[in-house]
Amino acid sequence: MTSNEAKNISPVDEIKKLRLITAIKTPYLPDGRFDLRAYDHLVNLQLEQGVEGLIVGGTTGEGQLMSWDEHVMLIAHTVNCFGDRLKVIGNTGSNSTREAIHATEQGFAVGMHAALHINPYYGKTSTEGLRMHFKSVLEFGPAVIYNVPARTGQDIPTSFIEALAKDPNFAGVKECTGNKRIHGYSSQGMSVWSGNDDEAHDGRWEHGARGVISVTSNLVPGLMYDLMFGGGNIALRDSLLPLMSWLFHEPNPIPLNTALAQLGLIRPIFRLPYVPVSREKRREFVEIVEKLGLEHFKGATQIREMDDDEFHLVARY
Amino acid sequence: MTSNEAKNISPVDEIKKLRLITAIKTPYLPDGRFDLRAYDHLVNLQLEQGVEGLIVGGTTGEGQLMSWDEHVMLIAHTVNCFGDRLKVIGNTGSNSTREAIHATEQGFAVGMHAALHINPYYGKTSTEGLRMHFKSVLEFGPAVIYNVPARTGQDIPTSFIEALAKDPNFAGVKECTGNKRIHGYSSQGMSVWSGNDDEAHDGRWEHGARGVISVTSNLVPGLMYDLMFGGGNIALRDSLLPLMSWLFHEPNPIPLNTALAQLGLIRPIFRLPYVPVSREKRREFVEIVEKLGLEHFKGATQIREMDDDEFHLVARY
Amino acid sequence: MTSNEAKNISPVDEIKKLRLITAIKTPYLPDGRFDLRAYDHLVNLQLEQGVEGLIVGGTTGEGQLMSWDEHVMLIAHTVNCFGDRLKVIGNTGSNSTREAIHATEQGFAVGMHAALHINPYYGKTSTEGLRMHFKSVLEFGPAVIYNVPARTGQDIPTSFIEALAKDPNFAGVKECTGNKRIHGYSSQGMSVWSGNDDEAHDGRWEHGARGVISVTSNLVPGLMYDLMFGGGNIALRDSLLPLMSWLFHEPNPIPLNTALAQLGLIRPIFRLPYVPVSREKRREFVEIVEKLGLEHFKGATQIREMDDDEFHLVARY
């Protein structure tokens, strides 16, 4: 089902060069469907601040709570509206090889530039199973491999990544196990993106990371741009650490979702099993924003603590 | 879930002006999935001959045999690859209002220019039900209404169409009941496309039809272009009638599918319940092609009768 | 995927013997999901009055508005709760052969006793296509073939049915073209069920029909039982004609849905494109009930005209 006509087909090298990629939030309407106007607004803010690529439907974007048809639709929508200005990396990975193949094939057919592929979480598999899984999906186009053992329960071995790196569609790794691992991969010439915002500065300037696939850049894209392009900057890094720490005090994207609602950038709608952070933590976020400066939170014109009853949780959508 | 960012958003007037729209064939791989390379090739041939719009996943394109996710994917793919050169009209109609809403919303989100909407076939409904059904889908963007009682079992009354024509998203009607009905609508200023190739010439030049939504143009797009743009031309019309008659001697798209296979433009794969026409009719098609001239069958380099065992039928895909 | 363990596997002969089969209504909750408590209550009323079989998710039961997973779930639910007391005939037919195969296979796997199969409506096909379509689905178990050209736009030829009748899984025909056709089939030994309530009495007692697949029996199952089992009874037939005529004054199941709501047997929820009948026709129904006698409308304790604003239409569910 491959096509030679898909627009903006990216050589894998263009993916390898990206430095600042945002794992973009998916906002919702009160009935739980996508709020595309809010989404478009968020993406425009990203573009204005220099973000070069998006992960669509990542764990941050709650791909795990989407049906595949809405997931691929969101990829196609993003390509249609913004694909000429940034790289669209669809999170078409899955712990089911069938689903990963289906979504990846569809994603490239609608014009995405690259895929993000996870190892089979929860169900897990053997090394030979991993090999077959990734082989099945890498044939369709450029792929970033995602290693996050704290979510998957299974670390992708370095030797495995090193072998996979020979595949012409291998674009690099989003690595969450720390800068030491990143250092090892980048020394071998691989593109590696830090999956941990708090380690991204050091990863970039001391350990050879190509850049970051960031959650924080949903809120302060300009500051994350400076962090990746502006040269080593310990002061900037340290000023961002309280925000980054707050964003991961509960499983991501729980704090991010709450933050965007508090900033008035999205409606305060949560798809279960996500719920807002506690009132106390919302108050803490207000303080963080005020300290860092509301002007860095692009698009926001206010910051509010918000009451519990302002949030709306949806279970059926 | 509407978006203001979708590319190439068409004012409804741009849809109204189209004259030559092809109900494009969907070609398949041996396992029944879409053959996107063959599809892209077919669309490029259409573009070269001046076709201005496509119905994606119409009855000709076998939308009725698609899952919605592959249907919307094909719309998104077509938009991505060709949406800047022709109008993409997704057949996101359904006899289920829920499905029509879902597909139409997704289709516009991925950039289609207009929707084709059928009245609820098979299940049918009352006039008030029709009204609610069309109202539910017209809010999303420009729509062509499709009336084909020989398929739906229910004629859309002229008074109903005349009322619907006031909707700002009403782009016109694909009408299959004949030129008299077309005449009546066009006299009132509506854009009407003939849904019967054999009546399209007279519809266009004598009854005010805007143009045609054509099956025949899958095979001879250049001749259909002449028929719609070249002025009244009885000789051309008459020379095409044997082909048009053959294309509808069995329910469309059975003959079209067979013809494209005989011309070597698609693999000879049929999704059931479609099957090739008989050997005798395939021989007849060879004669029709030879009489009309193979050079008019764009992209074809051969015409063959083909054996029964060259065709492959798929039931699970 | 066939199983030898499915409970209550019915020899095709048990299906052939049924006389009174109800095309059962599917009731809804306010959000459009199935109201299984109301459904169970309706089925219990059917059982009490001697109904021998159910069509689950027929056009009356609005299978055309179901996703396949909810359709098969409803079949499985009906089998689980009532499959030891009546025959469950799942309407697993489709105009897509793939979908018909998938649903039929699943339906038999969860214990349905027989399938109802329609010819491919709307998309249509050739005679050879028909043959391949029915062959693909008859292998899974007993099947009733459904001919309703006013919905499908294509009459199944008698010669076709006569050939199909040789298939060991052919259980008979639900025929809507009238008693002359029924007479012809029954003369050849086939089981035929009238699909027209108003012709069912004569079909049964004068033309050899095995019985009826009834809409009216949703309301007056006991009277329909008498009509099928009590011997020819012109007076009973004539007393029912006004009700039957009313039930088909708009496309079925529009009047039936309205009637069940007026009788308090279901919530007044409609899935679009279905809407209630007009106020005037609702008043007429009250009169019909009063004339026939509320006591025949099993389970009902009242009959009301109902206001327009008591009905709730759902488009997304």
Added chain:
Amino acid sequence: MTSNEAKNISPVDEIKKLRLITAIKTPYLPDGRFDLRAYDHLVNLQLEQGVEGLIVGGTTGEGQLMSWDEHVMLIAHTVNCFGDRLKVIGNTGSNSTREAIHATEQGFAVGMHAALHINPYYGKTSTEGLRMHFKSVLEFGPAVIYNVPARTGQDIPTSFIEALAKDPNFAGVKECTGNKRIHGYSSQGMSVWSGNDDEAHDGRWEHGARGVISVTSNLVPGLMYDLMFGGGNIALRDSLLPLMSWLFHEPNPIPLNTALAQLGLIRPIFRLPYVPVSREKRREFVEIVEKLGLEHFKGATQIREMDDDEFHLVARY
């Protein structure tokens, strides 16, 4: 969508009493669909050896590789064929609350006796999110909670379980973190099933575990029955440890799938990302079977090493 008619509705107490539950394997046909005949045969073997309940579509049964419609179908099939002889516990859990609700609701509607619910793996959530997630699904019927941090990346806190245990539909916990945790729960009167076969004997006889939810019982149900019902038996336990150790030397169900194929009980078909264990490990399994005695491997008439090319991997199904 609840129903009072579902057959064999189990009071939660009947679930609590179960001791030997098998996480049953799902066997496949060459095209990747379910092999229901093989499945039925496996379940009959389980019944003959005294197994009291089944987890349908667990991680062992590869629920993570099923579409929900085939998953619910398998639950319904199992209920229909075997629901009067053992308890059917559908693994209708998910990391998406929407999916868990939908599947659980459908599972109970088709007659399953209880649900197995996992905490949201991979996507994870906060404690409050966990609470909302489980609350959303426990309303439908009896539920066993499944804690397996090595797969989910997130341990369910004991305090959380202790609070959840007050829910009238809480049937107990499948616990994989070891016998110490089990001891704590069982001391408080909860039903706990060991999720680790190698610890199940001690769990049962020394730590108050109610029983086991077993992988090993797919192969040697009779021996597992003795282990749970025959009194403390160190010799039996130790004789089984090599088999248990082998079954988990790669992520389950990789070894189990290979073993069942080597025993001739299923076709050697794997849905990716699962693949057979290595040749060397297959040889080891032959030795384990010979040492333990082929007669304990119910239904098997042979044990073979099998060649690599005898296994068939399916990626699209």
